[in-house]
Amino acid sequence: MEPTIYLTFNGTCLEAMRHYEKTLGGEITGIFRNSDAPTPESRMQGSDDMVLNMSMRLGNAVVMASDAPEAWYARPQGFSVSLSPASVDEFDRLFAALAEDAQAVMMPPSETFWAERFTMFTDRFGTPWMLNFEGNKAMT
Structure with missing residues (x-):
């Protein structure tokens, strides 16, 4: 499943x-x-x-x-669609396309202790996203 x-x-x-x-x-x-x-x-x-x-x-x-009918619609919350691009170039392409006119960028693309590049944002359609490129920080 x-x-x-x-x-x-x-x-x-x-x-x-x-x-x-x-x-x-x-x-x-x-x-x-x-x-x-x-x-x-x-x-x-x-x-x-x-x-x-x-x-x-x-x-x-x-x-x-x-x-959803207007009376049923609720802004998405409590989840994100998470993608793991295969390269920094793919990460940058996806961020540029998905975050264009974003409603919010909660965490701009940056390095974290677990990934070479990570971001969190809500796109113009209201979908919350996370992009995570682990790169050389990938857990093995």
């Missing part, structure tokens, strides 16, 4: 997931919109374009996401 990351957005699901697909090299494998629901009763309150569920293959992992 492998965990699946499930992200919830406030109307920006498709834009966010397309950005993650391009930035992370993923592949969107399915999108179901409110208008795809078989009956009016099975639709969520919101526009027909609202994403009810979508998935993206990212390596061996799956990232799923949806838009």
Whole structure:
């Protein structure tokens, strides 16, 4: 069993997931919109374009996401999507793309006692991220 990351957005699901697909090299494998629901009763309150569920293959992992009706949406907290780039160059590329117009950068990219480079930020879509490049500090 492998965990699946499930992200919830406030109307920006498709834009966010397309950005993650391009930035992370993923592949969107399915999108179901409110208008795809078989009956009016099975639709969520919101526009027909609202994403009810979508998935993206990212390596061996799956990232799923949806838009939440405004009354249900809560800002993500208590977790981060954590990535371990294979190089400093990849770290820098990911940070530049994911942190562009970030809502917050809690910890700018810097060296730590456990990693050559580490950062924590919340992207423009509200997703909290951590990037960690261990480099020569990798535990063996």
